[in-house]
Every structure is written in C-alpha cells, then in structure tokens.
Amino acid sequence: MIRIQVSPEAADFRDQSDNFAMVKRTFYPERGEIYDRNGHLLAGNETVYTVGVNIPDMVNIDVLAREISLHLGLDYQETYDKLLNPYDLVFVPIANFVEADKVAPLKETVARVAKEAAAEYRPSPLAGLEFHPTLQRSYPENALAANVVGFYNRNQRGNFGVEEKYNDLLAGTPVEAWVPQDPNRAAEIPHVPNGTSLILTIDRDLQASVESMLDQALTDYGAQNGTIIVMNPRNGEIMAMATTPRLNLNEFWTYGDQFDQSYEFNPAISMQYEPGSVFKILTMAAGLDTGTVTANTPFYDSGSIVVGDVTIQNWDRRPWGPQDMIGCLQHSLNVCHAWISSTMGKELFYDYMNRFGIGRPTGVDLAGEAPGHLKVPGDFDWYPVDLGTNAFGQGVAVSPIQMMMAVSAVANGGYMVTPHVLYGMVSEGRQININMDPAGMPIRAETAYTLSQMLAISLENEASLALVPGYRVAGKTGTAEIPVNGYYDSSQTNASFIGWGPVDDPQFMIYVWLNRPSVSIWANDTAAPVFSEVAQQTVILLNIPPDSIRQQAVQP
C-alpha cells in the first residue's frame, strides 16, 4: 500500500479516485399540480417504473426473461435477446413507464425468490432485476377540461392549454449538484422546490355540466362540433370552456387519432371563423357610443342597401319597414347595421373595432390562441363594401374567446376584461391570487347600459328561446353562412349565441357556437335554447338566486 502511495502513478490513481468520488446529478422538481377553483385536482403525478436488469448482477437470463415477460406481458424471446446482447450497457431497460399496479406482482416475486434463495445460501435467479421509480403526469378527471389543461408528454414538455402556457412554472427549476459516493463525504441533497401548482378559474362541476350539455346539443341539432364558454364578465375568469372532441389526457398518445390540426384541440381560442350577427352587438355599441344612433333612432328598412357599389340584403332578403334600433337588433337586420357603419364612417367604425381588440389575440393564458383577422382601410384586401359587411360579421375572422372579450365591455359597464384561466399559484406553501386589470374601456358606461337594455328587450320582445326563467338576460344570436369555395353556402352555418345575466348585475356570460347544425341552420332554433339551458345550470351551480330574491337581498 505504501509502495502504491509513493509510486509515480499515485497522482493518476488519486485523480481517478477523485473522478469516481463525486457524481454530478440533476435533481428534477416534482411538477406542480393543477387544481380547479374549488381545489379539485385536475393534473397530478403518479409513480411509474423503468424495469430493467443490472447486467453485472445478472445470474440467470432464462428465469429473468421468463418472469419479466410473464408479468409485464412482453415477448419472451425479445426480452431474452435484450439481456443476451446488452451492447456494453451496464443497465438494460426492458420496459419504461410501467404503472405501479403492474410492477407490484413482479416486485413480490423478486422478494419471494430472493428469500428462498437466501435460505439455501445461493444467489437469487432474479438477481439484477431493478425497478427505477419516476413520476409521470396523471389526470384524475381524464377528458374533463382537456382543452384547458393540455397534457404533458414523455419528452417532458407541456402541450396545449395551461400545461404548455405555464410549462416553466409547473416544471420548476432543476438543480445540479455533485453528490459524493463516499459515505464519509455525505453531503446534503440541495433543496429542490417543487414546481409551482396552479389553481384555475375553472369550476369542475360547471365544466362537466357544460360539456355534457354541449355533447347533447351536438346530438340534438346534428352539429359537427361546438364550443361553449362560461365567463365572469366582471373579471374575465373563465369558469367553463367546453369543446369537442375531447382527448383523454391519460392517453395523450391518441392525439393523432382525434385531431388533424392543432387548432382543433381547443377551438374556443384557436379556431377563427366569421361570427355573423353576434358581431352586430359591436356595431351597435360603436353607433351608440359615437352618437350616430340612439335606441330610438328610426330606420326604414327597404330590404337592401348599397355599400361600395355592392347591394347588401337582409338575411331573409325582404324589407322589414319602419324600425328603431331595438328592432334592428331584434330582427337582426343586416341592412340596418350596414347603414349604421356607413353613417359612422370607416375611420370611426374601424377605430371602435380596434378598441374592441378585433384582429388581435386577447392574451388569454392558454397556448395556441389565434389572432383573428380584421381587414382595415389601406389593406390590399380591403374593399369599401367591407364597411357594410363587417357590420354584420361577414369578412371578419374572430375566435369565440375574442367575441367574449369584446362583448364583455357591454356587459361590464364599458370595461373590457382579459379572459383568463389562472386563479392563483401555490409555491412553497404560499398562495398568490391573480387579479387582472381591465383590458380597456372601448365604450362609455352609459352606452353599455343602454345596449344591455336594448338586447334584453329584443330577446323579450321576440320571446326568444334564450330566455332564462327567473333571470333577466341580454344577448344576441348569430347565424353565419360558411364560405365554401369562395361562395357563402346557405345550407351550412355557424350558429352562435352570446349572452349574459342577470342584466342588472352580470355574473355570467355564455357563448355558444355550433358548427353546421343540420336540424336547423338558424341560431334562434339551436344555439339560443342551448344558451338558456347552460344559463339555467350555471345559476344553480354558481348559487346565483333568481332576480326577485337577489334584489330583495340587495335592498335593505
């Protein structure tokens, strides 16, 4: 030993010893969890195992291959070949991401065989079999709110929803440290804080209910797919966001079987389309705010109007005669709204559309938001007729969440909110709640109040199917023909309804969009009753009492 210590190679030996004395390890934090607003877990973690064999400890290939293949349902020959030809690997992984339930019987077998072998003073034939635990994402609610949550794949990357948007927060910060192998030099593992947990604004029970109603609506009205969003118009908290189809997040690898395009994962924020008549709310808001019209401004509907040398007609191609602005909304008259935008002028009209955020992303905290598209004067593809058609939601592309944001200004006293799904964050035991500032005030409070009343009256006048017993609501239908090969196909429509309530103290805003309903192409017959049904469930689940009781509570 002394000879080795003083030999010329001693320095090399010491270097080699130092190299093996410390191992650089990266400690990955546990990924943060995701909860709904009431503390129900939407995304957590569970232990899975890498099952493999430590080749230097291996005693009996045949027994190992047999037991592993038997318990894990693998091919015996394939397993045997992997162990026979380890290609210089010290540890040969046989199966990855094996669930604890599957591993448990194999672990028991290993323990039993080891005990029997020890009693007979011989090595266990299953020696070398090792189970390396690791954490994997788990989604207890499966497909519930899948479009909002997104998923975390095995390449350690969040995809879609909050999993992607807040990936860095959820993942936390990995810590690298040199860990001594020599127990004499035991060092403390550095403290690795878990990833930040997120609390969403989503209400699990409301989300489940809305998803169920959306599925039923698709069946009832023969629509291809659809979207329903429930938002608090006061602060932009999204309480439910249902879309179809939905992915079972615990089987995220089936994504490709369900979706052709990434925007199909969450159409509520990613799919842009021509909104049709729900857009008239914005046109009327601009008209009222600029003083171009008032609620009582008379308008004689002759059935057509020429804008930019192009004749624009009503949806039923007939004249509706003398109207006021409530009548224009109630009967959803294209001619009337094209007249409003033309009278207002292109500068004012597009200034207001810009204030409402049309053509820009809302900034909703979900990955993959589409920006929408609004042609404005000066653009190569803008024509004078667009001033007329844009007024009733043609020639403009928006996503459902953009419409929610823009119309929130009408429901919320002129202030527009930023839609969001993050309620709070929890890190190291401390919770920080998110308060979003308003996204602007595109219209005056008086305008918002007047338009809310006009929309509520228009629903009441036509005894709309959107009405909610016991609650006064305001809203507007939209039936937009879908352009096919450059022409509008009157047999294929986007049927939508946007509404909110109670009108005197808005606590929910609901957007319903059904894509190509076949039972009826009209939103009045399809989207409107779905709105009513969703609103009736919403007031129950959010404990919003009927107007008469609520007003009693407010009055001293």
Next chain:
Amino acid sequence: MINVLHLTHAYRQAPWRIQRQWAGAFLVGALVLAMISALYLDVTAQAAILGREIQYLQADTIEVQHANADLQTRLATLLSKSNMEARARALGYRPSEQGEIHYVIVAGYFQPNGVNLAVTNPPVVVNVTPPEYTQSLLDWIAAYLSTPAAGLAADILP
C-alpha cells in the same frame, strides 16, 4: 556508602535496563498511537455509517414524496366528478333543478370565492448540514480549540 552509590549507578546504567526503558517508551508510544488510531477508526466508521444512513434517508425521502403524489392522485381519482356522480346516483340522488332550490337571504353573508391552498405555516427550509456530518476528527479538534467559549474554556469562563 561509595559501594552502594556505585552499585546504584551501575544498576541504573545496566544495558538491559536502558533497553527496557526504550522498549517501555516504545510500547507507550505504540499504545498511544493505537488508541488514537482506534479512536479515529471509530469516529470514521461512525461517520461512514451516518453518511450511509443519510443516503438511505435521502432515498426514503424521495420514495415518500412519490408515495404522497401517488396517494394524492389516487384520492383525486376516487373523488373525481364521474366517480362521485356515479356514487351519488347509486345512492338515489339526482341533480337539483330550478324550482326545487330554496334561497334564504342571510344578512352579511358573502359567498366564499375560490380555494385557498396555502399552508398555514410554510415549511422553513434549512439547507445546512450539521458539522458533525462533515467534520473530520482533526477538523473537530481544531474547531474545538479555536473557539474561545467552547470546550475547556467554557468551563472556566464566567
């Protein structure tokens, strides 16, 4: 008297006696070395055992964290919306409908909004390993001697 002195002197300087003194001194030295070695070996062995225990405890900590995550997820699965709804229906319950709900006005009541998942007393992270786990014996002696209010000095200081 002179003879006695001569005899004593001769006895003291007898070669065998000097050798015995040397041997005795060597043995005492060896004994001291053996004691120090034994002490060092004991301390080192204890440090190694503790170090290994730390490694096992670190592994246990990770295992417990995994078990916690598993249990939390399993509990969430048992309490998931679909499971709870199925259990409620099996017990004969159904969702209430409008008209079946009676609202009672309670003055001063505000509906709580959102959950609070904050821990009342967040864990304080102390990221310092006690010196007992890292110090060598010599380090400990040096620290013991260099600290004025420690060790022997602690006994005599007021």
